[in-house]
Amino acid sequence: MRIAERQRVEGGGERITVVPESLDDLWHLSYVIDPGDFVAGDTTRRIQRNDEDLRDTGGEREHLWVKLEVEDVEFAKFANRLRVSGVISECSREDQLGLHHTINVEEHTELDVEKVWNTDQLERLEEAEEATDQPDVAIATVEEGEAYVHTVAQYGTEERASITGPTGKGEYARPREELFEELTAVLQRLDADAIILAGPGFTKQDALGYIEENAADLMEKITTVDTSSVGDRGVHEVLKRGAVEDVQQQTRIAEEASLIDELTERIATGAEVAYGPDSVAEAADYGAIEHLLVLDDRLRSERAGEGEWDIDVDRLVETTEQKGGEVTVFSSEFDPGQQLANLGGIAALLRYRLS
Numbered sequence: 049m050r051i052a053e054r055q056r057v058e059g060g061g062e063r064i065t066v067v068p069e070s071l072d073d074l075w076h077l078s079y080v081i082d083p084g085d086f087v088a089g090d091t092t093r094r095i096q097r098n099d100e101d102l103r104d105t106g107g108e109r110e111h112l113w114v115k116l117e118v119e120d121v122e123f124a125k126f127a128n129r130l131r132v133s134g135v136i137s138e139c140s141r142e143d144q145l146g147l148h149h150t151i152n153v154e155e156h157t158e159l160d161v162e163k164v165w166n167t168d169q170l171e172r173l174e175e176a177e178e179a180t181d182q183p184d185v186a187i188a189t190v191e192e193g194e195a196y197v198h199t200v201a202q203y204g205t206e207e208r209a210s211i212t213g214p215t216g217k218g219e220y221a222r223p224r225e226e227l228f229e230e231l232t233a234v235l236q237r238l239d240a241d242a243i244i245l246a247g248p249g250f251t252k253q254d255a256l257g258y259i260e261e262n263a264a265d266l267m268e269k270i271t272t273v274d275t276s277s278v279g280d281r282g283v284h285e286v287l288k289r290g291a292v293e294d295v296q297q298q299t300r301i302a303e304e305a306s307l308i309d310e311l312t313e314r315i316a317t318g319a320e321v322a323y324g325p326d327s328v329a330e331a332a333d334y335g336a337i338e339h340l341l342v343l344d345d346r347l348r349s350e351r352a353g354e355g356e357w358d359i360d361v362d363r364l365v366e367t368t369e370q371k372g373g374e375v376t377v378f379s380s381e382f383d384p385g386q387q388l389a390n391l392g393g394i395a396a397l398l399r400y401r402l403s
Contacts, residue, residue, distance in 0.1 A: 049073040049176035052158065063162040064173070068155055074130040075203040076176040077153065077161075078123035079344045079377070083352045085163040087132050088115035091151045093144065113140040114149055115160075125203070129154045166351075168365055168375055185292055186240035188231060189275065189282035190247045190255050192224075195231045196279045199238065200292055204381030205283055209234040228258035235259075235266060246273040246286050284383060307341055307376060308384035311395055322402070323395035325357040331396050332364050337373040339397040340365065345380045346393035357394075368396075 053065040068074050081087060092109045116134035123130055130153040136144050153159055185200040186208070197209040211230050235243055243266065245252050252272060260267050275285040286292065287305045314321040320338075322331040331337050342361070350361040365375055373396075378385040388395060 049076065049173060049179075051173065051177055057162055059164070061162060061164045063160055064165075065158060065160050066173070067158050068130075068153065070155060071125065071128060072179065072201050072203060073176050074128075074153060074155070075123050075125070075201075075379075075381075076172055077130055077159075078121050079348055080165075080169040080172055081118060081121050081132060081161055082163065082348070083118055083120065085118045085161060086115055086137065087118055087134070087151065088113070088138070088160040088162070089151055089153070089158060091149070093149060095141070095144075110141075112144070114144070114151065115139070116149060116151065119148075123203075166362060166365065167369060168377060171375075172377065184241045185244065186235060186238050186242070187244045187246065187283050187286050187292075188235060188255075189278035189286075190227075190231060190245070191249065191251050191278050193227070194278060195227060195255070196282070197231070197234050197238070198280075198283050199240070203379050204385075205280075205287075207280075208238065210279075224254065225258065228255045229262070231255060232259050232263050232266070236263060240269065243270045244273055244286055244291050245270050246275045246282055246291075247278050248274070248276050280383070303376065304378050304382060304384040307339065307397070308378075308387050310397060311341065311391075312387070314397065320398035320401050321395065322398055324392040325359045325361075325394055328394050328396045329359040329364050331398055331402060332367045332371070332373075334402060335371040336398045336400055336402060337368045337371070337396045338399045340368045340373055340375045341378060341388055341395045341397070342375070343378050343380055343385055343388050343393040346389075347377060 050067040050069060051064060052067055055063045057063050066077065068077060090111065090113055093112050095108060095110050114136050115138035116132060117137050118132060119134040121130065121132050131150050132153060133148065133150040136147050136149050139145055187198045187200060187205070189196050193213060195211040196207060198205045198207050211227060213227065245256060256270065256272060259270070271291065273286055273289060273291045275282045277285060284305060287302045288309060290302060292302050311321060322328045328340070346355065347361060349355040350357055368375055378388050380389065
C-alpha cells in the first residue's frame with residue numbers, strides 16, 4: 049500500500065489518499081472503509097443521452113471523478129478488485145449528483161478515503177504500507193503420493209495446486225519422479241520470492257534432490273521444514289513454527305495462528321482468558337486485557353450497526369489500548385479466524401483472571 053497524501057478535514061476527520069499495490073491491499077481497504085465514509089476517485093459511468101437526434105443506445109460510458117457516500121463495500125478476491133458502492137455526493141457532472149454508483153478499485157487505483165479514523169484502522173493502513181516490500185512466499189507440502197502448493201497472503205493462504213496419485217508398486221502407481229516433476233513445474237510457474245518445502249519423513253528431501261538436479265535456479269529460494277502433515281494442516285504447522293516469518297518479517301497469518309493456539313490452550317487449562325462480547329467488555333473495563341482478538345467481519349458489521357453485540361466495540365478497542373493492551377484484528381479468510389468465530393468473534397488474553 050502506498051499512502052500518497054494525508055489531510056485534515058472539518059469535523060475532526062482526515063482524508064487519506066491511498067494507492068493499493070496488491071490484492072492484499074484491496075483486502076485491507078475492505079476493512080477500513082465503512083458505510084457513511086466518503087470515497088472519491090476516477091471512474092467510468094454509463095450516461096444516458098438526451099439528444100433526440102441520436103438513437104438511444106442505452107448510454108455511453110464517460111470518465112468521471114466522483115465522491116461517494118459509502119453504502120456497501122465488497123472485496124471481490126477472484127475478480128482482483130474492491131467494489132465501493134454508494135450515493136454520488138460530488139461529481140464532475142452535476143446531473144449525476146444523488147444517483148447511485150459503484151467504483152471498481154483495482155491495483156494502482158488512486159483513492160481518497162475521508163472519515164474519522166479509528167486507531168486500529170490507521171494501524172492497518174500502516175501495516176499494509178510496511179508490508180509492501182515483503183517477499184511473496186509459497187509453501188509446498190509433500191509426502192509419498194501427494195503434494196500441495198499454497199501461497200501466503202495477508203488475507204489468508206490460498207491453495208494453488210493439489211497433486212495426488214499412488215506411488216510405489218502396483219498397476220496404478222506412478223513414478224515418484226512424475227510427482228516431483230509436476231511439483232517443480234508448479235513452483236516455477238508461481239515465480240515466488242521464497243519457497244518453504246515441508247512435510248513428514250524423507251520424501252521432501254527426495255523432492256529437494258529432484259529440484260536441485262532439474263531446476264537448480266529454485267534452490268536459493270527454498271527452505272525445508274519438518275511437519276507431521278501436508279495440505280492445510282501442514283501449512284498451519286509451517287506458520288505456527290514461524291518459518292514464514294524467517295522470510296517475511298511480519299506475517300499477519302503467522303501471528304494469528306500463534307495467538308489462537310495460545311487462546312485455545314488457555315481455555316483448555318482454565319487460564320487467564322475471556323471470550324464472547326460481554327465477557328471481553330467486562331475485562332476491558334477492569335483493565336485486564338493483555339491482547340484483544342477480534343474478527344474483521346464482525347468488527348465491520350458492529351461498526352455499521354448491523355451486528356448483534358450489546359457492546360460498543362469502538363469503545364472496547366479504545367479502552368483496551370488506553371490501558372496498555374494490544375489489539376489484533378483477525379482475518380475471517382484463514383483458519384484461526386474461523387476458530388475465533390466459533391468463540392463469538394471476539395476474545396482476549398488476560399493479565400489476570402477475573403473470577
